[in-house]
Amino acid sequence: MHHSSLIISFMTPANKLQAEGARREFAALVARPEAAIDLAQAALVVAAEEQPGLDVAHYRAQLLELGLQARARVGERERAPIAALNDFVFRELGFTGNQENYYDPRNSLLSYVLDARRGIPITLSLVYMELGRRAGLHIEGVGLPGHFIVRARATEDARGLLVDPFNGRISSEADCQQQLDTLYDGQVPLAQAHLRPARPREILTRLLRNLKAIYAQTHHYRRALATVERILLVAPQAHEEHRDCGMLLAQLGRYAEATREVETYLRRMPDAPDAERVQVELKKMRLQLAMLN
Secondary structure, X not given: XXXXXOOOOOOOHHHHHHHHHHHHHHHHHHOOOHHHOOHHHHHHHHHXXXXXXXXXXXXXXXXXXXXXXXXXXXXXXXXXXXXXXXXHHHHHOOOEEOOOOOOOHHHHOHHHHHHHOEEOHHXXXXXXXXXXXXXXXXXXXXXXXXXXXXXXXXXXXXXXXXXXXXXXXXXXXXXXXXXXXXXXXOOOOOOHHHHOEOOHHHHHHHHHHHHHHHHXXXXXXXXXXXXXXXXXXXXXXXXXXXXXXXXXXXXXXXXXXXXXXXXXXXXXXXXXXXXXXXXXXXHHXXXXXXXXX
């Protein structure tokens, strides 16, 4: 693939080296087998590329300390461990959804969420999963369309409770349907497939896609491109990312690389619903390229 797009406005040479180091570490983390991927570390390394020089070890230590406190709170209330964890995370620590600035890109950075105690559903769910796991509970992510929650179990074979960390409450399947109705105007019925456990790669891909969408919408094309590159490290089969990569490269005037990425998409997804529209964009890119030569 084309050379890395780590260049961020006003990045010093030292910052650039730090960002490149974060990218290498991320690539190594996600090259592991799925079960061996350290989600919290990978999410912190995503943040370290966005904010070069970030002290990842400091946030690891913070998670460890909060995890020990969570274990103590859960141990005090053995009959209601999930209620104890909820009280600790949502009331004592005050983690909650960032309703006011939902589209602030920092909400996708685990380090910022640990500092601000505010975030979006997926990063708050990551915090809850980490603290729950360290408290000895079984927590898995659940990627609903348009919303991310968790399933919490006291023991591996116990019945799971759905918890919505963004809204700080226990959730039911009826609540999930209501959420979908609000988001999709009653067009999406809740299916059991929506409630299955999300795998680490799926969680990281979703986290990065949130970030990509925010950067693209705010015309931060280099940052969006760097995010696409990381999605392809996590999910090499996510062919549509080659399309997005091409579109972003074209926005940056890098037409030769842009045409290669879009051609890759069309070759791998010849029957894609947007193939015709993408062909039109590809023609425009080739035209721009011809004008440069």
